[in-house]
Amino acid sequence: MTAMASVISKITAKNQVTVPKQVRQALGLKEHDQLRWIAKDDGSIEVKKANNNDFWGVVMEQQRRYGSINTPEPAWGPDVGGEVID
Template sequence: MSVSNVTKVSSKITSKNQVTIPKTVRDFLEAGSSDIIEWQIEPNGKVMVAKSKPDLWQIVDEQEKKFGNLSTTEVDWGKDVESEDFDQ
């Protein structure tokens, strides 16, 4: 039989039903202020918490904020110097 290391931490629910995720849990999940947390509730009453992986559209939104979107004007690099013909 294996022995697992269990760490217990607690949080208090505020009057606005908000909970601060303890630093120990944030560090373990490697979660930051803009990350999404998933809660999985099992029939036996256990609740599993995991850091959500971003879906495609979240990645697209992040890339758009960083690099712009498809409607961003292209940079004019000047006339092409290469020919469309390939060497044979």
């Protein structure tokens, strides 16, 4: 992506930001796409289009948000019998 003119956005009272048209076009964004915000050590922020097809990225995000799925399986008791399928 080539450098573009500086564009300013305003944060609303609900902490929402409109992504400027030039940025949406440069990133190929469309409605319902997600952005990944990366805070760097030098104080700058990198914004990328999130790769929603990244299965393990989604898994890690869900684990970060909701906790680990590594829980013991519940004990349902001894087996009663076999399954009968008609």
